[in-house]
Amino acid sequence: MVSITLIALAGSALLLATQTSMDSSDDAFEQNLARSIANQIVDEVLGRRYAAAGASPYQYPLSAGSHELSTPQQRILFDDTDDFNNYISRPLCDPWAIELGQGNGAGGLRPSDFRLRDDYFDNWAVAIRVNYANPSDLAQNLTGSNTSNYRAVEVTVGKYDETGSARRLATVRRVYGYIPPIN
Helix, strand or coil: CHHHHHHHHHHHHHHHHHHHHHHHHHHHHHHHHHHHHHHHHHHHHHCCECCCCCCCCCCCCCCCCHHHCCCCCCHHHCCEHHHHCCEEECCCECCCCCECCCECCCCCECCHHHCCCCCCCCCEEEEEEEEEEECCEEEEECCCCCCCCEEEEEEEEEEECCCCCEEEEEEEEEEEECCCCCC
């Protein structure tokens, strides 16, 4: 009887260790995927102009113009970096507002055999913030209506669980500067 109890206890410990290892692997995979998505979105933001043509590089507040807004929000309409400020998407979408894993990278859909499962990113979300950075300490954002020659883009990717609680998977911050045009 004692030996059966010990075997059952050892089996339970082994199953618990296996489950913990699998949960850790899932978490690591999701964090790696989230960091990759955040980096890709940061690159997308920094591929745009610092400020709209003819606009001041010190505009406040940082936001998209009315001609750049759509429902659902298509990031492809953004023509400069400040347009991305306060962008939020759940589920994760590509620049054409097509759910990630479904689009062909040109505003259309992939053939059905090459699409990710429809609900894969349903509980994932992304938030983008663009702020003026403090020139004395680039790790800090300026507050209020203060402006500088530096901006910081911060992309956060998270996932909601079945209770509706959000869990941050990755945040990527990159600071970039304004370089005046040469006449």
